[in-house]
Structures are given as C-alpha cells and as structure tokens.
Amino acid sequence: MNIGLLWHTPNSDNLGVSALAIANLIIINEVLTEKNITNITYDFIGTSGQKSLSIVDELSKDLNCNINVVRYSLKDLLFRKLTLKSTDLFSKYSYVFDIGEGDSFTDLYGFKRLLNMTVSKMHVINSKTRLILSPQTIGPFDTKVGKLLSDFCMRKAYKIFVRDDLSSKYLQSRNIEHDLTTDVAFHLPFKKLDNKFENVTVGLNVSGLLYSGGYNQNNQFGLKINYKEFTERLIERLKFEGVNIKLIPHVTPNHLPLENDFVISNELANKYNLAKPILYNTPIEAKTDMSQLDFVIAARMHAAIGAFSSGVPVIPISYSRKFKGVFGSLGYDFVQDPKINNSDEIIESIVNIIKNTNAREMVPKSLKLANVKINDYRNTLSELVNVNEYKK
Incomplete structure (x- = not known):
C-alpha cells in the first residue's frame, strides 16, 4: 500500500513540524498494521528539511516499512509541465494525508503559502x-x-480533522463537515528521564521570531509586551526566585537568523550565565530532555506540547489562537496571552503558577483527555480505511 503524507517534514528545523510528521506517521501505521496490511510505503511530501534524514531511517526500521522523502513545490511542478514530464504525482497513493505543516492552511502567511497549500490539495x-x-x-x-480556495479544497476532501475549537467553529460557520480531535504531537514517543535537579528547574523556550519582533521586526503579532524586554525580565525574576533555567530552542533555521531560537538562546546564556542550550536534532530528543524538568515556559506551541505530553506542566506564551485552541480544548487554563496582558501581569502569573500545585495537578487530567482524543482519531481512521479498496 502506498500512502502519501503531504506537508509532513520529518527533518524540519522547526521541531514542531517534525513532531507532527513523525507522530502522524506512527498513528497511521498503527491503524494499518492492526488491519494486517503489510508492505506499506510512506512518502513524506513537501518542503525539504534542513536537518539530518537519519530519523527517516530510524522510523523505517522501527515501523518495518518503506519511507521516502519527496519534494513538492509549485516551481518544481511548473518545471515538470514545461519539460513535458508527468505531473501525475498522487494517483499511485491509496490515501493522501495532508497535515498542512500544522497551521499553514490559512492566508495569514501570505498568498504564496496559501497557493502552495491549496494547489497541492487540488492536485x-x-x-x-x-x-x-x-x-x-x-x-x-x-x-x-x-x-x-479553501472552501473548494475542503468540500472535496474525503475527511477533515481539526485540532482546536477555533478551527472547528470556523468550519461550522462554513457548513463544512469535520471531526474535532487534538494535536497528534501528543503521541510523539520519548524516553522519560528522572528529575535529578536539586532546585526547581524550569525549561525556557524563547521564540527567536517573537524576540525579533516578527518577520517585519515591528511587533508583527500585535503583542502588548516588548517580548525581548519581557524575556530578559522573566529570566531575572526567575533567578531572583532561586529557579534554575534551562534554555530549550525548538526552531533553529540557519538560513533565517531572525527566527532562530538557538541563536537567541545562546545570547541569553552568555548574558545571564546560563547553561549553553542544546541543538536538538529531532523533536524526540527535545521531548526526552524536557521530560526531566519541573516546568516549561514556551513561546513555541510544540515545545509546550512536547513538555506537556511528557508529563511536565507548561506555561505557554500565546501569540496565536492555536495555543488557546489546543490547550483550552483539554481544559488546561494556564496559557498566558501577551495580546491582552502586560509584562508585569504575565511574569507575576508565571511565578505564582510555578509556586502553586494547580498546574501539576491538572496535567494528568488534561493528558488523559488528549489520549482519548488521539484514540478517537485513530478509531475514525480505522473506519475510513477500506482494506478491500486500496491501490496495490
């Protein structure tokens, strides 16, 4: 059986994108193997990741399947047309699962990305x-x-799943059928590490993108805080409270220095005498490392999901509706909103959350709900996949 995994990038320098690709592959493979389908080939289709493809070899071995990586772009598609090469790239697949790199199926990021997302679906x-x-x-x-464009694509889709309430409400407003589940990255595997720190140790994921003011370097996301000043004040306050800080970079594109968490984390480590950050190769490495911490404060949503799904309470710093959508649907109410609250309010809230036990107590309950939603997604996929119809 051939399965296409569109806009899944397992070796992305955005570990959140990689986490989605890996976790969704694992879930789909669980469904197919339970149906005794063998000789499965998966193609990751989309952008070219910058990190090592060794994760693909590891997954292929662990899951006992064939996995390929296929680049897809409008430029390549046009070139194939001009050179009279076949553009029929998808007919060989029994199913194509499109995850839209998590949040790219929108016009928020400009017309070019919208065109990539919609033309590929039409293809x-x-x-x-x-x-x-x-x-x-x-x-x-x-x-x-x-x-x-989005309405056309969605009305032609075989099935639609969304991971948050806000997306569900939008599709309801367009009268488009769908299922509400959760983020598949909750299913990302990891190895639980023991917490051997003497003092409370908090992971701090600093977003290079927010630190730079967004792509336009001018508070692109309309925050009420100066994120750079907020981050430095937060570090100073946590150190004053006797908290150990471990920097957790999660998006590290060398070709986009303004967006690179690792670059900013290094600067902060030097300025505040903190331990040097680790440059993780895979989201599994990052999740495993975060599993030993007491708390994680994260401006990247999948850094928050990685820590949270390893059992660590998190304090997400939300610049986008997706944070509140995902965590709100799990009844986890500790998301900080810098579009509404100022730096003083958020810093005090963070310190109070770390000192109290409410967040710690909420994690198992919310994770249980996340697992229920993942199982519902898995069961629905099992109902959708018809063993007798798939293309050989």
Missing part, C-alpha cells in the same frame, strides 16, 4: 486519490480568495 483531488486533512489548525481566512 490530489484531480488524481482521484482520497484526501484526508489530518488534525491541524485551519484558518483564519480573511481574504475572499482565501475563503474561495
């Missing part, structure tokens, strides 16, 4: 292959063309 639909939108954030679509 699958035109090949008569069943398109399943895996759990992701869908929207917002604020432009007429965004609404038009």
